[in-house]
Amino acid sequence: MIYAVWVPLLVPFVVVPAARRLADNLAPARAVRLLAATGAGLALCTLLALTLLVVPGAGRLSAVAAAGEFVHPLAATAPGAAVPLAAAALFLIAGCAAAVTRAVRGHWAQLQRARPDHGDGEELAVLHDSRPDAYALPGRPGSPGRIVVTTGMLHALDPAEREALLAHERAHLTGRHHLYLVAAELSAHCHPALRALRAPVGYALERCADEAAAHAVGDRRVAARxxxxxxxAARTAGEPPAPRPAAALAAAAGPVPRRVAALLGKGAARSRVGRAAAATLLACLAVSGAAALDATYDLHSSIEVAQGESP
Known part of the structure; x- marks a missing residue:
């Protein structure tokens, strides 16, 4: 266990270089699912590894040893390192739990507060504001959400472009894209390296909505334009747009030149680079999971030995 337990804590650093290549070179919908699953899986493996580090040190406490009916001390790790490692791992688990709890409560509060002042009951809410802005506002569970657009943004686009913009924002709502962002955010609280997945996930989600808009209007050039x-329009306005709700997803967000270039290309890329990046992420997830399971089995065997049973 002493070796296998560290693998889930180190593997996330290998994922970072492959994540952006995946978002750029794989079909957006597949990239989103793979990035979100990888982040969540590696976060769970991280928490399991930290828990496995806590148990040997805790097993050296008399109360825990008595409860576990240990005849011998746990031999899963070196005696001098067991207690300090357990204390450090427990501190990290507590920090992760607190950060995840705050993030979940904050997201729920944002959904509760995110109610436009206009267009109750309608999918589209038009705000009378000369500052160009548009975004998708996700709804609470059971609510479809709403598209919010200012009159300034409507005046900046021609009719075909408005249709593409609304289709883009509608794709965010129907795809429940904010849930992928929440998953990436929660994963990032469990391991510092997983913070690097948030940008590729956000980019892939915007690419999903871009492709949906292109399909809806039947013209990739119109969607790109x-x-x-x-x-x-949003960046050259005389004054910045009004603050958006934190849960909003905006069409003008992220690396717009990369998105426009992707739309003007030949559709979603499925290159060797994308497949290699996907294989790397899947391999990292498999290695991390296998190492966590191996460490769990070793700890279980160590507990049986400590209880005086045959391993």
């Missing part, structure tokens, strides 16, 4: 002009 709508995204580019929306971003340009």
């Amino acid at each position: 709508a995204i580019g002009r929306a971003a340009l």
Whole structure:
């Protein structure tokens, strides 16, 4: 266990270089699912590894040893390192739990507060504001959410571009994209390296919505032009747009030039680079899970030995 338990804590650092390549070179929907699953899986393996580090040190406490009916001390790790490692791992688990709890409560509070002042009961809420802005506002469970757009943004686009912009935001709502962002955020609280997955997940989600908009209007150039002009209008306005709710997803967010270039290419890329990046992420997830299971089995055997049973 002393070796296997460290693998889930180190593997996430290997994922970082492959994540952006995956988002750029794999179909957006597949990239989103794979990035989110990888982040969640590695986060769970991290927490399991930390828990496995806590048990040997805790087993050296008399109360825990009595409860576990230990005849011999646990031999899963070196005696001098068991207690300090357990204390450090327990501290990290507590920090992760507190951060995840705050994030979940914060997201729920944002959904509760995120209610536009106009267009109750309608999918589209038009705000009378000269500052160009548009975003998708996810709803609470059971609520479809709402598209919010200002009059300034509507005036900045022609009719075809407006249709593409609304289709983009509608794709965010129907796909429940904010849940993927929440999953990436929660994973990032469990391991510092997983913070690097948030940007590729966000980019892949915008690419999903871009492709949906292109399909809805039947013209990739119109979709690309709508995204580019929306971003340009928002950034060249005389004053910044009003603060958005934290849960909002905006069409003008993220690396717009990369998104426009992808739309003007030949559709979703399925290159060797994308497949290699996907294979890397899957391999990292498999290795981390296997190491965590191996460490769990070793600890179980150590507990049987400590209880005076045959391993």
